[in-house]
Amino acid sequence: MSKLKENSNLELKNGARIAVLGGGPAGSFFSIFALKLAKQIGKDIDLTIFEQKSFLNEGPSSCNMCAGVVSESLVQLLAIEGIILKPPILQRAIDTYNFQTISGDVLLNSPSLQRGIATVYRGGGPVNKSASETNGDDTHKKISFDDFLIDCAKKEGAKVVNIRIDKIELNNDKPEIFSKGEKLFDADLVVGGCGINATTAKMFEGLGIGYTHPSVIKAFQSEIHLGKTNVLTRFGNAIHIFLINQPDVKFAAITPKGSYVTVSMLGKDITKQSVVDFLSNPLVKNKFPDSWSTPDAFCRCVPKINVGAARHPFADRIVMIGDASSARLYKDGIGSAYMTAKAAANTAILYGISDTDFHKHYYPTCKAINRDNFFGSLMFAVTDTVNKTPIIRESLLRLLRNEQKHPESGYKCSTVLWDMFTGNERYTDIFVRAIDPRLLLTFLINIFSIIFIRFKTIWRQ
Numbered sequence: 001m002s003k004l005k006e007n008s009n010l011e012l013k014n015g016a017r018i019a020v021l022g023g024g025p026a027g028s029f030f031s032i033f034a035l036k037l038a039k040q041i042g043k044d045i046d047l048t049i050f051e052q053k054s055f056l057n058e059g060p061s062s063c064n065m066c067a068g069v070v071s072e073s074l075v076q077l078l079a080i081e082g083i084i085l086k087p088p089i090l091q092r093a094i095d096t097y098n099f100q101t102i103s104g105d106v107l108l109n110s111p112s113l114q115r116g117i118a119t120v121y122r123g124g125g126p127v128n129k130s131a132s133e134t135n136g137d138d139t140h141k142k143i144s145f146d147d148f149l150i151d152c153a154k155k156e157g158a159k160v161v162n163i164r165i166d167k168i169e170l171n172n173d174k175p176e177i178f179s180k181g182e183k184l185f186d187a188d189l190v191v192g193g194c195g196i197n198a199t200t201a202k203m204f205e206g207l208g209i210g211y212t213h214p215s216v217i218k219a220f221q222s223e224i225h226l227g228k229t230n231v232l233t234r235f236g237n238a239i240h241i242f243l244i245n246q247p248d249v250k251f252a253a254i255t256p257k258g259s260y261v262t263v264s265m266l267g268k269d270i271t272k273q274s275v276v277d278f279l280s281n282p283l284v285k286n287k288f289p290d291s292w293s294t295p296d297a298f299c300r301c302v303p304k305i306n307v308g309a310a311r312h313p314f315a316d317r318i319v320m321i322g323d324a325s326s327a328r329l330y331k332d333g334i335g336s337a338y339m340t341a342k343a344a345a346n347t348a349i350l351y352g353i354s355d356t357d358f359h360k361h362y363y364p365t366c367k368a369i370n371r372d373n374f375f376g377s378l379m380f381a382v383t384d385t386v387n388k389t390p391i392i393r394e395s396l397l398r399l400l401r402n403e404q405k406h407p408e409s410g411y412k413c414s415t416v417l418w419d420m421f422t423g424n425e426r427y428t429d430i431f432v433r434a435i436d437p438r439l440l441l442t443f444l445i446n447i448f449s450i451i452f453i454r455f456k457t458i459w460r461q
């Protein structure tokens with residue numbers, strides 16, 4: 001398939017040149033792990049990250065456009081690697097989830113639930129952010145998570161070049177990379193950490209290596225300024241999930257940061273007007289100060305989200321990672337970037353860089369994510385149905401509230417929801433816990449109780 005010479009014995013020799021396309025989480029994680037591992041086994045590699053953005057400026061053009069929630073499990077994995085998230089990179093530590101439905105809300109917060117989820121900005125913060133407000137004393141410090149990871153990669157020895165790679169050719173033994181018509185070098189290995197928001201993944205498709213980029217849907221992301229005190233008093237350390245049946249909106253969440261809240265919406269054809277409608281919904285408006293009204297202009301972007309795995313994300317001397325390969329459905333994309341980057345780095349440094357090596361040692365990680373997403377899609381379909389069916393929705397709320405009131409009976413349903421929305425656990429494990437017969441029986445009892453209460457109310461009228 002590839003125009004490169006087929007070779008199952010390709011490996012990185014001393015002095016090998018690696019081109020990492022993209023300095024998002026996947027590209028930086030790959031660089032950190034590859035350089036660390038190479039050092040440990042005494043191999044000398046020359047690794048360059050090519051990143052077209054500067055993450056230091058404000059607004060979408062300097063940002064990798066996401067809600068910026070780093071799951072508890074990833075916060076811990078990063079700490080083990082010596083990558084510690086603290087202010088000014090860390091915007092807020094989350095310890096609570098608030099589920100808001102049209103039948104009421106429930107706070108999931110208990111000592112047995114996981115804590116330590118981090119919220120971050122991927123770029124330099126919202127456009128036109130008020131310097132005095134966003135970070136207080138940290139105003140002049142760098143706040144970008146992506147820039148922080150690139151710095152970690154630099155500390156391991158990565159070179160970083162701030163340009164766009166616009167062409168790759170496979171005419172010789174090695175892939176050649178180009179920018180603005182100039183050939184930069186022949187790479188021993190090209191790593192595609194380019195995400196799905198640029199056209200770069202399509203460039204890899206055009207190489208004829210059998211790679212097909214992942215299927216995507218559009219999301220809408222807005223940064224709404226509220227002021228530090230309002231964010232704290234109105235949203236606290238809780239991510240608010242809204243299941244309010246707004247037409248064409250599949251999912252809406254508000255994540256508190258410094259003096260802004262990030263509004264993330266998924267669905268068909270979401271526009272600025274959908275965000276305005278969402279913010280005007282009484283259940284949402286209620287969370288904002290009385291005197292507050294939706295501003296005419298706010299920082300917003302329309303990023304894509306990976307909802308289906310790439311096909312054949314590797315070839316001789318090429319490996320695709322992060323969003324350009326496989327990502328967990330709707331959750332923990334940064335965690336998926338970590339997993340795929342680590343598996344690709346291990347393969348490249350310890351086993352080899354041929355199609356066969358990546359198939360044998362890297363692809364199982366992608367396949368595990370893809371298989372797990374099958375259970376994820378089942379779980380989200382069930383949540384959707386629950387949310388659209390009033391009796392079942394009320395039963396769920398009743399069950400969750402009971403669990404919160406009586407922790408001694410265990411947090412079975414609470415932890416299922418918590419893990420699903422935080423991305424802390426594999427969907428497969430959550431699914432197995434969700435079909436626990438005792439939990440299903442309790443749920444059924446709650447459904448019958450709600451039907452009985454409704455019947456009694458009608459009977460009395």
Ligand SMILES: Cc1cc2nc3c(=O)[nH]c(=O)nc-3n(C[C@H](O)[C@H](O)[C@H](O)COP(=O)(O)OP(=O)(O)OC[C@H]3O[C@@H](n4cnc5c(N)ncnc54)[C@H](O)[C@@H]3O)c2cc1C
Binds near residue numbers: 023070305331
């Ligand atoms: C609305 C929304 C909310 C999300 N919320 C979360 C969340 O809260 N938590 C979470 O974990 N995940 C979240 N995600 C998913 C997360 O954003 C991605 O999974 C993650 O960013 C993937 O990392 P990546 O490095 O693979 O790609 P990206 O972050 O997209 O990085 C790719 C990088 O490559 C660079 N690049 C591309 N092409 C070139 C080129 N030709 N030359 C040079 N540079 C290039 C880009 O500039 C970019 O910096 C969200 C996604 C969306 C859409």
